[in-house]
Amino acid sequence: MSPCVTCTRRESGFCGAAFRTAPPRPSTNGDQQKFAAVGAGKQLLTQGKSSDYVFVLCAGWAFRYIQVSDGGRQIDRFLLPGDLFSSLSIFEEAPHFSAKALTTVQICGFARAELRERCFDDRELQSVVAQSCLSDGRDAAQLIAILGQCSAEQRIAYLLLHLMRRIAASQVVRERRYPFPLRQQHIADAVGLTPVHVSRVLSLFRERGIVALADGVLEVIDAPALERIGQL
Amino acid sequence: MSPCVTCTRRESGFCGAAFRTAPPRPSTNGDQQKFAAVGAGKQLLTQGKSSDYVFVLCAGWAFRYIQVSDGGRQIDRFLLPGDLFSSLSIFEEAPHFSAKALTTVQICGFARAELRERCFDDRELQSVVAQSCLSDGRDAAQLIAILGQCSAEQRIAYLLLHLMRRIAASQVVRERRYPFPLRQQHIADAVGLTPVHVSRVLSLFRERGIVALADGVLEVIDAPALERIGQL
DNA sequence: CGGTTAATTGATGTGGGTCAAAAGCAGTGG
């Protein structure tokens, strides 16, 4: 079985569709590919620790973060099924971020050297990688703008909208209820606030009838209102 | 004259060395390249406005920013001689940012279609582009962490260090005095603070004997102290 | 010389942090 490098079903997807349905195996498959299933909360990748593989999240949720010296961490991206851990990881050995599983996940690793080699010749693959870099870059720039310029309400609304769209792009959503495995602590680490303030803002959103977030599902009651708050 | 796509003298440089010394011309040169000199403060690029060219800053300073709806702007990168406006601009027609000249600048534009075509075959060029994407991506991730997790002093110290290193990489620095054309307003827009608070923090750094910033030059008196404050 | 733009400084306000307690809610094990 070879990596499905031409799959472009999801906007920023890499080979998600194939791997979401592929049976995960706990071990390596030659030198080309590795599969693994990992429990919720486990460390997947560590900042600066080099690896010869490029990883794709096949199932479950995960997140990338940067550790800061005072003990805090900044989550800079949530990973959904089909996502490359980082599009740039194809070009660098040691990631500039760490990653943790949010739920139980299945991941797949490709030998970087081989992938890179193919990148030189395969235009299709080049284009997929370029698209992935693009969407990564745009998301990063938006997050920078949000963190630098926006209030707590705007930050949280932005995050919810951003995730809603990504979830909706990859699966059918019924009755505006989105699967949402983040704890408030994760939201806090992603938007640069404290968990207690996140709780306050979410309560506020709830009593204003905008969104209700509980038990791992995000229910969007007044999407236009959320967009009014959370757009750049 | 063809673009010097193989020049890798500066870490994140594109073809800076050649263009810094090349005589700028005010008009196009066939369909492949365009040169222009632009005055300080002028708009160079506008968010969402598509163009068929990929731009490189040949001389002077500029900055990229994202406009937010409430009137503020977030500067997400300062551009030094030799920098691509954005490494991702090779792959997208309309930039997700705007750009302005900080000083008088000289810029050079390459036809995107042609550059992209060459990218498919030319491994050297691919590698240069990949390196540029990498350093862009790492810088963005660091800025996200700084904005989300750090205090005003840390943010400003980080920005100063980051720029110091980039300046030092591209030119000789005498007596720890760095050319520094930013106004306090630019610093404020880059680190998500108000200009008056930037002024206060800089005064503090000055009276503590860490840095002195005046008249377009940044004098670093106690570099270790600055690093202690501004590292991630 | 007045007019403009940048930097500084002071007084006061506030969004969000910190600290702490309580409440809800899985597990877990007797």
Next chain:
DNA sequence: CCACTGCTTTTGACCCACATCAATTAACCG
């Protein structure tokens, strides 16, 4: 079945880093 533990969320009281508003000074320039 209930007590115990640990984790998450909520709520309240208080605090502080930074914003806001406003006045002053300095530099530059036609």
